Amino acid sequence: MGFGSIKRYLVIIPPLMWLGLFFLIPFFVVLQVSLSDPALTRPPYTAIFTWDSWFPSGYIGDFENYAFLWSDSLYWRSYANSLKIAAVGSFICLLIGYPIAYVIARANSRTRNTLLLLVILPFWTSSLLRVYALIGMYSPNGFINSSLSFFGIIDTPLQLMQTDFAVYSGIVITYLPLMILPLYSALEKLNDDLIEASSDLGAYPLATFWRVTLPLSISGIIAGSLLVFIPSVGEFVIPALLGGPDQLMIGKTLWTEFFNNRDWPVASSVAMIMLAFLVIPMMFLRNTQGLKE
Amino acid sequence: MADRATDKGQKPFLRIHNISKHFAEVRAVDEVSLDIQQGEFFCLLGGSGSGKSTLLRMIAGLETATSGHIEIEGQDVTNVPPWSRPVNMMFQSYALFPHMNVEKNIAYGLKQDNWPKEEMDARVQELLDLVQLGEYGKRKPNQLSGGQRQRVALARALARKPKVLLLDEPLSALDKKLREETQRQLVAIQKEIGTTFIMVTHDQEEAMSIATRIGVMDRAKLIQVEAPREMYERPANKMIAGFIGQVNLFEGKVSRKGNTQIITSVDTGGTLEVSEKIALADGQVIWVAVRPERILLKTKPKGRAAKAINKANGKLTDIMYLGGITHIQVTLDSEHPVRITISEHWDGDEAKLKLGDAVEISFEKRAARLLVS
Incomplete structure (x- = not known):
């Protein structure tokens, strides 16, 4: 091993240590908690190993919590609903984000930078603040309802809060930039000549879009959708503030288990299953990008 | 400008009449008129910024003319969108679709025209043979050399049997030896299929060796249109005399x-x-x-x-x-x-x-x- 490669390893050690300390160890802590039983102790769970001085002498953990999750439909419905909301939310973001990304990518370089700044700008405010702003818009005496009744269009306020619509608009307002940026980067690489060649070869603009633009931006579509989908699945703030009480989402369920029921082992197993759900699409992303190279 | 074609009393195949293109304040093409006959291999020659590419793109419909009009076989196509024009273009960058293999690239235009499957396959094979790429049909563009890509682009542009084939500096990306070889192939293919070719180039030797007629452009104007020999013997002005040879x-x-x-x-x-x-x-x-x-x-x-x-x-x-x-x-x-x-x-x-x-x-x-x- 030459000096150069030693240096390369030295460079990679600090981030690896960081990941080990703040990602891998907490991961094993949660995994361990998920295999234990709740107890009236502090912390409120039992150990999964028996100890003989310094060495573990026996394993007493089990998959009881996972079996419990399986048996209670509340959890399955939470997962299913979370996945549905995340999937539909990502799709809405895609529908809104694609034209925006397309316009930005086709703009001349000066307007392009301004538009990109406008896309990123909302990120400079707290996402909590943006969700609260939506409450100000949607609540019975909020902006939309008071405007509509002011113009005499409605008599009684519309039910906007605590609906799917409110949750989806929360997801869009929070995560849209994460959709636009990878789409923009894919569309920006798209050569104008290809679009022109397609028109020249007899393709109407819509055919050009389906056969050239869309297939060549697929990497941006996948990346953007995953960037929106993954955090949306575990989203807690948006369904808690904008969704109704019957709006089951796994982030909310996890919160309830952890803070209201103080059942850390069940909460941990909920988290582990959610992680599994998220790792699968991540591996899908890795594979599709691997195929490209 | 005296035009030999109209002197003979024939109806021109492609007629460009007083066409101009202005980009904001800049005149890219300024009142150019030109008649081109069926089966010609016409070269538009000029330095960079002379307006030759803009003129070609207006014939393709990729730029809209500010004024003037273009006729193909007597039909005014000035405002016809590119997808409805009976012309095809070979791009300087080749513009091959990277997500499609060679066959699909060539078949792209045929698919837009809803050719039946068997005829389409036969046509693709015919074109692959024409450009001597018979065995490369399943390759993706990034698995081809520059010269091979150039030939795929040619085959794709010829697939729909365009009335006019436009070539935008098609050989500029090739090295000198390959370029000369490709020039000969291009002339041979043009003779074989008899399609009207209009090629843009900045290389006067290339224009001299390929073209039946050359049109020299300078600062948005078409200065002189002549066959290569006449252009060399009777240049219209100092610029052309120095540009051609x-x-x-x-x-x-x-x-x-x-x-x-x-x-x-x-x-x-x-x-x-x-x-x-x-x-x-x-x-x-x-x-x-x-x-x-x-x-x-x-x-x-x-x-x-x-x-x-x-x-x-x-x-x-x-x-x-x-x-x-x-x-x-x-x-x-x-x-x-x-x-x-x-x-x-x-x-x-x-x-x-x-x-x-x-x-x-x-x-x-x-x-x-x-x-x-």
């Missing part, structure tokens, strides 16, 4: 001596005579253009002629031996440089030429061309 220009001033007009030149220190008869005004400044291979070189001049016509003395300042031919530079007594090309048919002994030798140059009346601009 090399040229020596001798500046002259028209004056009157008794009843006859004479042209005196500071460059040669004598008078100039040409065989053409052009009406000139007294005091007018003109140029006499002579190609390097048509200047006669004489070593050991015998003194200086008193009233030298088309003749000057100078000394050798550069000799560049290239095998078959030798390029020589002579600096005249007036400090005016003259380029001369001599071949092995020269009656002197090329090997005995030395830098600094006193020489005499001259040219015949019929070898010179008079230019007024």
Whole structure:
């Protein structure tokens, strides 16, 4: 091993240590908690190993919590609903984000930078603040309802809060930039000549879009959708503030288990299953990008 | 501009009439008119920014004309969108679709026209054979060499049997040897299928060797349209004379001596005579253009002629031996440089030429061309 490669390893050690300390160890802590039983102790769970001085002498953990999750439909419905909301939310973001990304990518370089700044700008405010702003818009005496009744269009306020619509608009307002940026980067690489060649070869603009633009931006579509989908699945703030009480989402369920029921082992197993759900699409992303190279 | 096609009374196949394109304040193409016949291999020649590519793109429909109109077989296509025009273009970048293999790239236009599957496959195979890429149908563009990509782009542009094929600097990305080979192939293919080709190039040698006619563009205007030989023999102005091949220009001033007009030149220190008869005004400044291979070189001049016509003395300042031919530079007594090309048919002994030798140059009346601009 030459000096150069030693240096390369030295460079990679600090981030690896960081990941080990703040990602891998907490991961094993949660995994361990998920295999234990709740107890009236502090912390409120039992150990999964028996100890003989310094060495573990026996394993007493089990998959009881996972079996419990399986048996209670509340959890399955939470997962299913979370996945549905995340999937539909990502799709809405895609529908809104694609034209925006397309316009930005086709703009001349000066307007392009301004538009990109406008896309990123909302990120400079707290996402909590943006969700609260939506409450100000949607609540019975909020902006939309008071405007509509002011113009005499409605008599009684519309039910906007605590609906799917409110949750989806929360997801869009929070995560849209994460959709636009990878789409923009894919569309920006798209050569104008290809679009022109397609028109020249007899393709109407819509055919050009389906056969050239869309297939060549697929990497941006996948990346953007995953960037929106993954955090949306575990989203807690948006369904808690904008969704109704019957709006089951796994982030909310996890919160309830952890803070209201103080059942850390069940909460941990909920988290582990959610992680599994998220790792699968991540591996899908890795594979599709691997195929490209 | 005199157009030979209309002189013959034929209806032009492609007619460009007074077309202009302005980008904001810039005139990219300024009132260009041009008629092109069926089966021609026409070259638009010009430097960068001359407007040649913009003109080509207007024929393709990729740019909309600011004014003027374009007709193909008598049909006005000025406002027809690119997907409905009977022309196809081969792009400088080739613009092959990276997510499709060679066959799918070639079939792209046919699919848009809803060709039946069997006919489409047969046509693709025919084109693959035409461009000699028979076994490469399943490859993706990034698995091909530059020359192969160029041929796929050609096949794709020809697939829909366009009435006019437009080629935007199609050979500029190839190295010199491959480019010459591809030029020959391009001419052969054009002859075989008989389609009208319009090619844009900045390479005058390429235009000379390929084209049936050349149109030279400069600063948004079409300056001259001629067959390569006529263009070389009778350039319209100094710019074209220098652009198409090399040229020596001798500046002259028209004056009157008794009843006859004479042209005196500071460059040669004598008078100039040409065989053409052009009406000139007294005091007018003109140029006499002579190609390097048509200047006669004489070593050991015998003194200086008193009233030298088309003749000057100078000394050798550069000799560049290239095998078959030798390029020589002579600096005249007036400090005016003259380029001369001599071949092995020269009656002197090329090997005995030395830098600094006193020489005499001259040219015949019929070898010179008079230019007024």
